[in-house]
Amino acid sequence: MLKTSLLYILLTLTLAFPSFGQKAPIVLVDQGSFAVGGKVITAPGTFDPIAHGAFNPGNQSSAGQTLHGDHAYVFYQVPKNSKKLPLIFWHGYGQFSKTWETTPDGREGFQNIFLRKKYPDYLLDQPRRGRAGRSTVAGNISAAPDDQLWFGIFRLGVGTAFYPGVQFDKSPETLDQFLRQITPDTGPIDFNANTAAVTALFDRIGNGILVTHSHSGGQGWLTALKTDHIKGIVSYEPGSNFVFPEGSVPEPIPYVGGVLKAVGVPMDKFKKLTQIPIVIYYGDYIPAEPVENPAQEQWRAALQMAKRWTKTVNENGGDVTLVHLPEIGIEGNTHFPFSDLNNIQIAELMAEWLRQKGLDK
Amino acid sequence: MLKTSLLYILLTLTLAFPSFGQKAPIVLVDQGSFAVGGKVITAPGTFDPIAHGAFNPGNQSSAGQTLHGDHAYVFYQVPKNSKKLPLIFWHGYGQFSKTWETTPDGREGFQNIFLRKKYPDYLLDQPRRGRAGRSTVAGNISAAPDDQLWFGIFRLGVGTAFYPGVQFDKSPETLDQFLRQITPDTGPIDFNANTAAVTALFDRIGNGILVTHSHSGGQGWLTALKTDHIKGIVSYEPGSNFVFPEGSVPEPIPYVGGVLKAVGVPMDKFKKLTQIPIVIYYGDYIPAEPVENPAQEQWRAALQMAKRWTKTVNENGGDVTLVHLPEIGIEGNTHFPFSDLNNIQIAELMAEWLRQKGLDK
Structure with a gap:
């Protein structure tokens, strides 16, 4: 009985604090948090706190009231003896x-990995997402x-079957946690609102390194056009909105399920x-030639566009490094290399590039 | 010029890292995070990853797909040489x-204040809120x-005018940050989903102390009925859902703007x-007798009900302490005593009660 209780306690501790000790x-x-950027809207009229000051969901007068929304939210942590430039981490779609x-x-x-490497970090939720929900x-x-749409697009596998060799733990608990990372937009996605809020963040904190993922990849390029404070960009699997000089914009790339412009x-x-120096990483299961699976096709188009973009930026004096992980012998990565089973190796690559x-410094 | 730049840098650092150094x-x-509790729903049919695997917002087939939702999300931190019982912090409405x-x-x-006091802490977002957005x-x-409705209900003042002596910094930047803390529900509020998810959290982490605010006050009582792992409750300004024994449920309390049941x-x-030991705190600007302002009336009713509840629990052998802060000489607190200007004093009260x-221990 005592043995069972101890085992239970140990198991509970292990589950609750996976890396404890x-x-x-x-x-x-x-460490701390704040909202940054955003707008204030005001409804016409005059607010009467006596007539309209009761909580009355669904039947509330807005007259004369304001709403503060469209800000980003950040949680930041600064390790002891930290490096100068913080990492600003921006999530992807959903x-x-x-x-x-x-x-x-x-x-x-x-x-945690980059806190241990002494980088201050800012984890942001873009406007109308997560902790920045007010729209x-x-x-x-x-x-x-x-869920299965995202299982495919996030390149864990096809349907419900994992890809062979995928760097993702196949226990049901892990997939459960992964799928619960999805969260909806609380208002329409608005690139102007998003890039304005992230620009406001850099205005507030000064110089830093932007780390983007997927949908924030293209938004990251657009933000870099707006501020001088971004001193480098690390982009994991940027999916769209590659920015070219007018007159040199490539033809859209058609793929099964859509067209990438x-x-x-x-x-x-x-x-x-x-x-600024830029590095882009793509994972595995991205075909070189067209296939029938639209969830892979989307990334074939993105990687192809990223290659053109890298060439264009570098031909204009830029410093973009494009790393297709399987080409350097790192196989099995999904659309989330930074949380895949080999994420220490992926972090080391990024740290070495920095x-x-x-x-x- | 150099002086101006240095000043600017210092100002930026001060703004970005208010307590730095x-x-x-x-x-x-x-430290880490996880989702806990929740449900899985499944749409009828079969998912075809080739026919329906393309991202096609607004026109997506759900056939055969699942959705993982209604979980809570927690971010936890464990300080070195920590106390045994963690604090589980649960936010209020909006x-x-x-x-x-x-x-x-x-x-x-x-x-941060309670991390410094060596308590492990879990900050949770209830299902369909913030980082637990999937519904x-x-x-x-x-x-x-x-905004002005909440300015009133959260007892900063009336209309746009702050209460005299309020423990809230009156700079526009502070009010801006305060109002941006509001975030919407991503689905209907569901007490069953919420209390189930928080119960699942306690099942996972074991014993702890629940700290509630406002709307989570009543949900906290309901959660305590479901688990043996809650070893104490600290409740700031519980607003509704006071739980009485059947047969001893008091009459509803009418107030300007509603009725509290x-x-x-x-x-x-x-x-x-x-x-279990329970402590309840209420702040200032809560009238003893009816007034015309519904935003104050709501709290008059809540405090009155809390007094009845305290009496009932204690008459049945319980250990509830009700602290109306102005009665012990602590004045000017809003509905958010833990973030008011005197929050160190408020934290010391809580620490002393613990x-x-x-x-x-």
Whole structure:
């Protein structure tokens, strides 16, 4: 009985604190959170706190009231003896800051890994997502099941079958955690609102390194056009909105399930992307030639566009490194390399690139 | 010019890291996050990854797909040499974990304050809120302005005028941050889903102390009926759903703007609330007699009900302490005492209560 209780306690501790006691402590000189950017809207009229000050859901007068929305939210941590440039982590589509936290199988994510490497970090939720839920535009949230769509697009496998050799723990608990990382938009996605809020973040904190994933990849390029504070970009699997000089915008790339278009901006704006070091990583299961599976096709188009983009930026004096992980012998990565089973190796690659570019001082 | 730049840098650092360098480091042996509880729903049919595997917003087939939703999300931190019982912090209506983080005026909130006191902490977002956004039921999100409604209900003041002596920094930046802490529900509020998810959290982490605020006050009593792992409750300004024994449920309390009803449960269930120490705190600007302002009236009713509840639980052998802060000489507190200007004093009160009840080992 005592033995069983002890076993139960140990099991509970292991589940609750997966890395408890196995690693050195993380020493923080500061941590905190704030909202940044955003708008204020005001309804016409005058607010009467006596007539309309009761909580009356569904039947509330807005007259004369304001709404503060469309901000981003960040949680930041500063380790002791930290490096100068913080990492600003931006999630992808349908995701929030959880992307960078504990992995679905309970190991440390990039949040802890890079704190241990002495980088201050900012984990942001873009406007109308997660902890930045207050939107100035109304929204509808569907509860239509779509887990298997994302299982495919996030390249865990096809249907419900994992890819052979995938760097993802196949226990049901891990998939359960992974699927619960999905969170809806609380209003329409608005690139202007998002890039404005992230620009406001850099205005507030100063210089830093932007780390993007998927849908924030393209938004990251657009944000870099707006601020001088982004000193480098690490982009995991950017999916769309590659920015080219007007006149050099490539033809759209058709694929099974859609068409990937590029974005044109004036050359003087584009030039900003040539002035900072950029690295892009793509994982495995991205075919070189067209296939029938649209969830893979989307990434075939993205990788193809990323190659063209890399060439264009570098031809204009830029410093973009494109790493297709299987080509350097790292196989089995999903659309989330930073939380895959080999995420320590993926983090080391990023850390080494930061060192090479002098961004690790 | 150099002077101006240095000043700017100092100002930026001060804004970005309000407490940077002023306090001892926080040493963590672990931190991480996970989803807990929740449901899985499945749409009828069969998922065809080739026919329906393309991202096609607004026109997606759900056939055969699942959705994982209605979980809670927690971010936990464990300080070095920590106490045994963690604090589990549960936000109120329209709020999320931010409630316990950096205060609107940029000082440390209960998250950091109690880490420094060596309590492990879990900051939770209830199902369909913040980082636990995925809901199994569809929802509509309004963007109708209502900031001034909350300014009133959260007892900062009336209309746009602050109460005299309020423990809230009156700079526009602080109010801006405060109002951006509001975040919508991504699906209908469901007490069963919420209490089930928080019960699942306690099942996973074991014994702990629940700290509730406002709307989670009543949900906290309901959760305590479901689990033996809650070893104490600290409740800031519980607003509704006070649980009484069937047959002893008091009459509803009418107030300007509504009626506050109590909840009845069988005596054997109710008894659970008599077996753990509980402390309840209310702030200032709560009138003893009816007034015309509904935003104050709601709290007059809540405090009156809390007094009846305290009496009933204690008459049945319980250990509830009700503290109306102005009565012990602490004045000016809003509905958010833990982030008000005097939150260190408020934290000390709580810490002392935990010590008295032996919950600080």
